[in-house]
Amino acid sequence: xxxxxxxxxxxxxxxxxxxxxxxxxxxxxxxxxxxxxxxxxxxxxxxxxxxxxxxxxxxxxxxxxxxxxxxxxxxxxxxxxxxxxxxxxxxxxxxxxxxxxxxxxxxxxxxxxxxxxxxxxxxxxxxxxxxxxxxxxxxxxxxxxxxxxxxxxxxxxxxxxxxxxxxxxxxxxxxxxxxxxxxxxxxxxxxxxxxxxxxxxxxxxxxxxxxxxxxxxxxxxxxxxxxxxxxxxxxxxxxxxxxxxxxxxxxxxxxxxxxxxxxxxxxxxxx
Numbered sequence: 001x002x003x004x005x006x007x008x009x010x011x012x013x014x015x016x017x018x019x020x021x022x023x024x025x026x027x028x029x030x031x032x033x034x035x036x037x038x039x040x041x042x043x044x045x046x047x048x049x050x051x052x053x054x055x056x057x058x059x060x061x062x063x064x065x066x067x068x069x070x071x072x073x074x075x076x077x078x079x080x081x082x083x084x085x086x087x088x089x090x091x092x093x094x095x096x097x098x099x100x101x102x103x104x105x106x107x108x109x110x111x112x113x114x115x116x117x118x119x120x121x122x123x124x125x126x127x128x129x130x131x132x133x134x135x136x137x138x139x140x141x142x143x144x145x146x147x148x149x150x151x152x153x154x155x156x157x158x159x160x161x162x163x164x165x166x167x168x169x170x171x172x173x174x175x176x177x178x179x180x181x182x183x184x185x186x187x188x189x190x191x192x193x194x195x196x197x198x199x200x201x202x203x204x205x206x207x208x209x210x211x212x213x214x215x216x217x218x219x220x221x222x223x224x225x226x227x228x229x230x231x232x233x234x235x236x237x238x239x240x241x242x243x244x245x246x247x248x249x250x251x252x253x254x255x256x257x258x259x260x261x262x263x264x265x266x267x268x269x270x271x
Contacts, residue, residue: 002119002238004261009093010063012115012240012261015204016089017045017059019178019197024049026176039078042071048082052165057087057266062094072105076269086269089113092262102267111266113242114250116258120203120232120239131218135185136226144174147181151193154209166209173207181207182226184219192219196227203231205241208249224256 002008020038024047027036038047043064049055058075061067079086088107090098139147148170156163173195174181184192191214195207205227210219231239243249245263254260 002117006063006093008117008261009091010060011200011202011238012117013060013063013089013091015197015199015202015240016242018199019176019204019206020047020055020059021045022176022178022197023055023172027172030172030175035082041074041078042067044071044075044088046075046078048079048084051082051084053169056084057089059089061088061090062098063091066095067098067101069101069105072101088267090265090267091115092264106270107267108270109265110268112245113264113266114245115240115242115261115264116250116253117238117240117261118257118259120228120236131186131222133186134217134219134222136182136222137185138230139174139181139183143183144171144181146190147174147183147193150183150190150211151207151209153211154193157212170207180227180230182223184210184214184223186214186217186219191217192223194220194223194227196231198231198234198236201235201237203227203234203236203239205239220252221256
């Protein structure tokens with residue numbers, strides 16, 4: 001049995017931090033004028049991918065070393081030099097001195113995330129593809145645009161202004177080191193996307209998106225099965241993912257064997 005403790009949180013937070021750092025490095029490689037960069041301060045990864053990017057934040061603050069005012073000074077300076085907001089994803093397992101320190105410096109909690117995990121054995125994941133007409137597969141190098149466009153089309157109905165951002169975001173994601181972009185196809189047409197990042201024997205699942213015409217066909221369940229199967233084959237012992245507390249995404253993950261490790265809080269520097 002794996003217990004939800006600091007050791008587990010360190011593993012999960014480092015995996016997500018590493019995946020985001022890989023994204024930032026890929027952005028810098030593909031778009032050299034983007035200014036994308038990241039640094040490590042006090043064991044935390046601080047990343048800049050543009051002022052509006054969800055990757056622009058820190059992971060692991062207070063998890064590997066006690067966070068100090070000097071650490072926060074350096075991190076805040078890193079973001080201020082890039083005219084970016086300051087966000088920290090904070091595990092409840094972080095050092096207990098961190099919360100009063102954040103309050104003293106003018107931070108406020110702005111978002112919660114359920115961090116979930118499931119163990120993986122040495123064989124294929126115990127999930128079933130519900131729709132036999134679906135085909136899931138990893139993309140080939142020349143299908144980056146297809147993957148990004150399918151992902152963006154799935155997000156377009158949530159927010160019309162989000163499609164262009166997600167198209168660019170998807171192009172970077174699909175070319176990251178350690179990334180495994182997957183497609184689900186129905187009758188030969190791409191209808192859904194999923195992403196997997198692998199670090200240190202942990203597989204992080206992300207990038208779930210389905211175009212409106214392809215919904216309710218079992219595509220996301222099929223993609224989940226395919227990625228967990230690959231993760232087990234690669235020797236991963238854990239899979240992780242995040243969702244809004246109480247959301248349908250969280251419920252779907254729990255139906256497929258994921259447990260909630262803890263609820264993480266995002267803090268923002270106000271003023």
